[in-house]
Structures are given as structure tokens and as C-alpha cells.
Amino acid sequence: AYCAAAFLAIFLPPFCFLPFCMSSCQVKVTVIGAAGGIGQPLALLLKANPLITELALYDVAPSAGVAADLSHINTPAKVTGYRGDDQLPAALSGAHLVVIPAGVPRKPGMTRDDLFNINAGIVKGIATAIAKNSPKAFVAVISNPVNSTVPIVAEVLKQHGVYDPKRVFGVTTLDIVRANTFVGELKGADSQTLSIPVIGGHSGVTIIPVLSASGHTFSDSERETLVHRIQYGGDEVVKAKDGAGSATLSMAFAGARFANSVLEASVLKKAGVKECTFVKSDVVEGLEYFSTVVELGAEGVAKIHPIPNLSEYERKLFDAAVPELKGNIQKGVDFVNKS
Numbered sequence: 123a124y125c126a127a128a129f130l131a132i133f134l135p136p137f138c139f140l141p142f143c144m145s146s147c148q149v150k151v152t153v154i155g156a157a158g159g160i161g162q163p164l165a166l167l168l169k170a171n172p173l174i175t176e177l178a179l180y181d182v183a184p185s186a187g188v189a190a191d192l193s194h195i196n197t198p199a200k201v202t203g204y205r206g207d208d209q210l211p212a213a214l215s216g217a218h219l220v221v222i223p224a225g226v227p228r229k230p231g232m233t234r235d236d237l238f239n240i241n242a243g244i245v246k247g248i249a250t251a252i253a254k255n256s257p258k259a260f261v262a263v264i265s266n267p268v269n270s271t272v273p274i275v276a277e278v279l280k281q282h283g284v285y286d287p288k289r290v291f292g293v294t295t296l297d298i299v300r301a302n303t304f305v306g307e308l309k310g311a312d313s314q315t316l317s318i319p320v321i322g323g324h325s326g327v328t329i330i331p332v333l334s335a336s337g338h339t340f341s342d343s344e345r346e347t348l349v350h351r352i353q354y355g356g357d358e359v360v361k362a363k364d365g366a367g368s369a370t371l372s373m374a375f376a377g378a379r380f381a382n383s384v385l386e387a388s389v390l391k392k393a394g395v396k397e398c399t400f401v402k403s404d405v406v407e408g409l410e411y412f413s414t415v416v417e418l419g420a421e422g423v424a425k426i427h428p429i430p431n432l433s434e435y436e437r438k439l440f441d442a443a444v445p446e447l448k449g450n451i452q453k454g455v456d457f458v459n460k461s
């Protein structure tokens with residue numbers, strides 16, 4: 123059988139963590155919404171990840187072609203396409219990680235919250251299937267509005283008695299990727315070496331870039347421009363695509379990075395893997411979910427870091443984010459419990 127360890131020996135430096143995966147090398151990752159704009163490039167990047175032994179591609183639209191195409195790539199993951207409700211249990215069964223980029227994307231003039239009416243129902247259905255078929259899986263939610271879809275997943279899992287708050291993540295990685303890129307461009311720095319925390323939630327004012335932790339200094343106008351660009355960077359893509367959707371390729375990159383971090387921590391048992399991610403958290407009183415730097419471990423969330431020191435300016439961003447975030451979270455909770 124294929125073993126990720128063998129490939130890691132080829133792709134990673136000798137200090138890789140081979141002993142940890144020698145005994146249990148079966149790592150199934152399921153992508154729900156795999157035929158979509160994010161789903162396809164995300165599936166490609168996951169197929170290139172040598173830690174994954176099985177890649178299950180599910181969609182309500184045809185996914186067999188995507189699966190057949192990817193299956194010709196000579197990396198370990200065995201790729202299988204699944205379509206429709208009947209095949210969802212098989213797609214999920216045995217999954218180590220489920221990544222969810224299912225649902226409709228924004229069109230020009232729409233906010234992420236405008237997607238709620240359609241995507242809430244889609245995510246609720248998927249969460250129900252996860253509760254029944256892969257209750258122990260790590261769940262990475264990409265579908266927007268993340269501020270509400272993460273609570274939806276959590277509430278559904280709670281209803282089925284299988285909720286583990288350490289295992290449910292809202293993927294906000296694209297905000298961090300954007301922050302690193304934009305600051306790198308502005309300051310002439312290598313953006314790959316930057317690690318700028320972006321905390322809070324994942325829409326508009328709930329996105330709080332902590333530029334004061336970037337190691338760079340900014341004029342007031344640079345800071346204003348950067349913060350706005352990070353908060354509304356998705357709008358640049360929506361506008362440029364002119365009705366054909368929102369960020370897909372950069373999101374696939376960000377989603378694959380997040381998935382890899384979860385796998386490095388949980389499969390390789392690598393220490394010190396950190397990502398900002400929207401999780402059940404106590405860091406802000408009155409908010410059930412919040413994104414700060416999270417250390418990942420074998421069981422998912424290992425340690426939630428507190429809010430970093432904020433400048434006066436960032437404190438104002440925080441104050442603006444909290445009420446909006448509270449409403450978004452409540453909307454998700456109510457959708458499951460009151461509908």
C-alpha cells in the first residue's frame with residue numbers, strides 16, 4: 123500500500139517525521155464542493171500533498187471528470203469522485219479531514235452575508251451528513267459566510283451529540299495570505315517570510331489585520347489602505363471576475379495550506395504548527411467563536427493564543443468587529459435551532 127512516509131522521504135528533508143506515520147498511513151481527505159471554482163484547484167493541490175492517501179471528491183454536480191483527471195497524477199492519493207446524496211456517506215466515511223468549499227460564491231455588489239440564505243442550508247445538510255458518517259473528522263469550513271457557517275456546523279454536530287470544538291475550523295487563511303502579500307509588496311519584503319496575524323472573523327469589518335505585529339511600520343495612510351485592502355480584498359477579485367464568481371485560485375492555495383497544517387499537526391505530530399482560524403474560543407467575552415493564532419495538534423486545536431497586543435487603531439477595528447461578529451454568529455446558531 124502507498125505510504126506517505128515513503129514519499130515524504132523523497133519530498134521532505136531527512137529530519138521529517140517519518141516514525142509518526144509509519145503505523146497508520148491511511149489519511150483520507152474529503153472535499154465537498156469539489157467540482158467548483160475553489161474545489162477543483164484545491165483538489166489539485168491536495169493531490170500534490172504526499173501526506174494524503176485517499177482524496178474523495180464530492181459534489182452535487184459531476185465530479186467524476188475531475189477525479190479521473192487528477193487520478194493520473196503520480197502522487198500517493200487515490201482519487202475517487204462521488205456525486206449526489208446517495209454517495210455522500212461513502213465520500214465521508216473514514217475521512218480524517220473534510221474540507222467544505224460548497225455553495226454559491228458572491229457576485230458584484232454582494233457581501234458574504236448575502237450568501238447566507240443559500241449557503242446556510244447547504245452547509246447544514248453537509249454537517250448532518252458529517253455527523254452521521256464521519257463524526258471524528260476534522261472539518262474545515264470554507265463556504266461563506268464563515269462567521270455563520272461555522273456556528274451552523276457546530277450546532278448540527280451538537281444536535282447529533284458529536285460536537286468536538288477542537289475539530290471544527292473556519293478557514294480564514296486567505297486573509298492572512300493577502301495580508302502577507304500586500305505588506306510584502308508595499309515594503310519590498312519577501313511575503314513568504316511574513317506571518318501577519320489577521321484575527322476576528324471573515325467578512326468586512328470583522329476582519330482585523332494586526333499590522334502592528336508585522337515587524338514593519340506604516341504611515342497612517344498606508345495603514346488605512348492596507349487594512350481596507352485586506353478587509354475587502356475579496357471584492358477586487360469579485361469585481362475583476364465580473365459576475366463569474368469570487369476568489370478561487372488564491373482560496374485554493376490558502377485552503378491547501380490550512381489543510382496541510384492540520385495534517386502536519388495531526389498525522390506527522392509536528393509541534394508548533396500555527397494558523398489563524400475561526401474556532402470556538404473564549405478569548406473575547408460574549409463571542410462564542412473568534413479567530414486568533416491557534417496552535418494545532420494531534421486532536422485539532424491544541425492551544426488558542428490570546429489576542430495579540432493591539433495598537434489604538436487596531437483596538438478601534440476590534441470594537442467595530444465585535445457587534446457585527448456577534449450578530450453573524452447568532453444568525454448561524456438560530457438557523458439551526460429555530461428553523
Ligand code: NAI
Pocket residue numbers: 154155156157158159160161180181182183223224225226227228237241244247248263264265266267268293294295296297324367368369370373
Ligand atoms: P462555485 O459555485 O464555483 O463552486 C461551488 C460548488 O459547490 C459547485 O460545484 C456546486 O455544485 C457545489 N455544491 C453546491 N451545493 C452543494 C452541496 N449541497 N453539496 C456539495 N456540493 C455542493 O463556488 P466557489 O467559487 O468554489 O465558492 C464556494 C464557496 O466558498 C462560496 O460560498 C464562497 O463564498 C466561499 N469562499 C470562501 C472563501 C474563504 O476565504 N473562506 C474565499 C472565497 C470563496
